[in-house]
Amino acid sequence: MSNKVIVIGAGIAGLAAANYFVQNGYNDFVVLEASNYIGGRIKTMPFQKSFIEIGAQWMHGTENNPVYDIAASIDAVDDSTDKADNMYYSTQDGQKLDEKIVEAIQKETADIMENLGERVDESDSTQSIGSLLDESYRDIEANHESEIDASIIKGIFRAAFNNERFESSCDDLHELSSNGWNNFETLGGNLFCNNKYGYSKITDYLASQVPEELIKLNQVVEKIDWSGDEVVVSVYDNSEQKRKSFTGKVVLCTVSLGVLKRSHTQLFKPKLPQNKIQSIDRLGFGTVNKIFVIFEKNFEPDFQGVQIIWNDDLGFELQRSKKKWNLDNTEFYKAFDNFDKIPNHKNILLGFTAGKNAEYIEKLDDECVLDVISELLERSFPYANLPKPVKVIRSRWNSNAFTRGAYSYIKVGSSIEDMNNLAETIDNKLFFAGEATIYQYLGTVHGAYSSGFSKAEEILASLRNTYED
Numbered sequence: 001m002s003n004k005v006i007v008i009g010a011g012i013a014g015l016a017a018a019n020y021f022v023q024n025g026y027n028d029f030v031v032l033e034a035s036n037y038i039g040g041r042i043k044t045m046p047f048q049k050s051f052i053e054i055g056a057q058w059m060h061g062t063e064n065n066p067v068y069d070i071a072a073s074i075d076a077v078d079d080s081t082d083k084a085d086n087m088y089y090s091t092q093d094g095q096k097l098d099e100k101i102v103e104a105i106q107k108e109t110a111d112i113m114e115n116l117g118e119r120v121d122e123s124d125s126t127q128s129i130g131s132l133l134d135e136s137y138r139d140i141e142a143n144h145e146s147e148i149d150a151s152i153i154k155g156i157f158r159a160a161f162n163n164e165r166f167e168s169s170c171d172d173l174h175e176l177s178s179n180g181w182n183n184f185e186t187l188g189g190n191l192f193c194n195n196k197y198g199y200s201k202i203t204d205y206l207a208s209q210v211p212e213e214l215i216k217l218n219q220v221v222e223k224i225d226w227s228g229d230e231v232v233v234s235v236y237d238n239s240e241q242k243r244k245s246f247t248g249k250v251v252l253c254t255v256s257l258g259v260l261k262r263s264h265t266q267l268f269k270p271k272l273p274q275n276k277i278q279s280i281d282r283l284g285f286g287t288v289n290k291i292f293v294i295f296e297k298n299f300e301p302d303f304q305g306v307q308i309i310w311n312d313d314l315g316f317e318l319q320r321s322k323k324k325w326n327l328d329n330t331e332f333y334k335a336f337d338n339f340d341k342i343p344n345h346k347n348i349l350l351g352f353t354a355g356k357n358a359e360y361i362e363k364l365d366d367e368c369v370l371d372v373i374s375e376l377l378e379r380s381f382p383y384a385n386l387p388k389p390v391k392v393i394r395s396r397w398n399s400n401a402f403t404r405g406a407y408s409y410i411k412v413g414s415s416i417e418d419m420n421n422l423a424e425t426i427d428n429k430l431f432f433a434g435e436a437t438i439y440q441y442l443g444t445v446h447g448a449y450s451s452g453f454s455k456a457e458e459i460l461a462s463l464r465n466t467y468e469d
């Protein structure tokens with residue numbers, strides 16, 4: 001089979017590229033997708049007459065955001081606001097904390113995050129975000145006058161900094177480089193804008209603009225041979241259960257950095273240039289998972305969620321679930337702290353996990369995870385009268401062979417130059433796009449979309465120069 005352009009991956013970057021081609025009257029391409037669905041890390045699952053988002057949820061910014069513009073053009077933006085704001089805060093032994101006091105301290109942590117950019121500017125670029133946050137915390141600790149215990153203040157800070165681990169997908173903020181922190185561009189407008197019908201509505205829409213036969217699912221790319229004049233892409237076709245190959249002039253590779261880290265050696269023949277390999281190795285790509293906890297009954301209308309403030313001064317061990325499941329890891333459950341209600345559902349709470357604990361939790365049975373969370377909620381919020389948790393639904397982005405994690409970050413020892421290296425075209429034949437290739441918007445849907453769109457533009461210009469003279 002022969003098409004001039006072979007796009008690998010039908011995530012948002014690959015679909016953006018396909019849309020650019022179609023919009024410019026160019027149909028000599030094919031998109032090869034390993035999974036049986038389009039969207040990659042955008043994955044909306046229908047649930048209880050509505051949906052839940054296994055991957056991306058928010059459009060981060062409503063100004064100059066091409067993804068928001070698409071959502072708006074197809075009337076898929078969710079403008080509704082949930083007024084519920086009743087949060088319960090407790091230490092793990094069930095001591096209820098005053099909401100106002102906790103939220104005042106949370107405001108201090110938010111201010112620290114807001115001003116972190118200045119601290120980054122003043123520091124040398126080898127410092128990690130974790131060490132800068134440690135410094136900020138020590139300053140606050142030294143000057144803090146509060147009626148609340150120091151160990152609880154520490155717990156609240158830890159929970160807030162934990163949130164940054166979900167945002168960056170690193171295991172430990174001491175691995176997150178300050179290099180590039182101030183190069184990340186935040187778009188204007190609503191930074192947490194929801195999709196009315198789920199994020200997959202956008203990827204479905206993008207796919208619907210492309211002739212059906214040009215997007216092929218279940219095609220696992222095993223080898224990209226760019227040694228000759230043409231690029232030969234070998235795939236295992238999972239639906240026909242056989243190997244085949246596609247030949248083209250150029251390849252646009254949009255697989256995740258996690259997939260590149262695991263398999264660039266087997267994937268490319270000849271091997272990628274050394275500077276690209278070094279950048280792939282140096283950059284960070286971590287795990288973030290979502291755990292949806294389904295409860296037997298709806299919550300009270302004003303209920304928003306719960307947060308466990310882990311207090312180091314209190315001993316704590318799982319009891320019932322530890323015994324039942326013979327759990328030897330005594331730390332992983334501290335990954336659970338915040339559980340929030342999600343849009344369109346009255347009986348679901350969503351928790352996030354990141355890093356090594358998230359990877360450990362991926363390997364546990366659903367029933368075990370349900371037992372652990374049920375025990376944690378019972379012991380931490382005995383007074384809250386929560387309904388009974390009955391089921392969990394969760395992502396396993398690290399075990400997913402076509403993702404191998406959640407999103408990229410600039411790890412200590414790497415820099416935005418590594419993302420530029422990743423984006424660099426090789427020999428006018430191998431083009432790269434995707435979330436990890438665009439440092440200004442790394443880890444976002446709009447970043448991945450923009451990278452795919454602009455690489456497609458580059459590819460068309462290059463093909464026209466080469467073949468139309």
Ligand SMILES: Cc1cc2nc3c(=O)[nH]c(=O)nc-3n(C[C@H](O)[C@H](O)[C@H](O)COP(=O)(O)OP(=O)(O)OC[C@H]3O[C@@H](n4cnc5c(N)ncnc54)[C@H](O)[C@@H]3O)c2cc1C
Nearest residue numbers: 009011012013034040041056057058221402434435444445
């Ligand atoms: C839990 C989670 C929450 C997130 N939340 C948000 C959010 O709220 N807002 C936001 O903006 N971003 C969020 N993101 C990030 C966002 O989802 C990604 O940045 C974006 O979707 C990446 O798109 P992509 O096209 O670069 O990569 P992908 O979506 O990974 O697409 C790459 C495609 O390549 C395919 N592929 C891989 N290997 C092969 C192979 N060998 N052969 C053929 N095909 C292959 C994959 O199956 C996949 O479909 C979140 C991500 C996760 C995991």
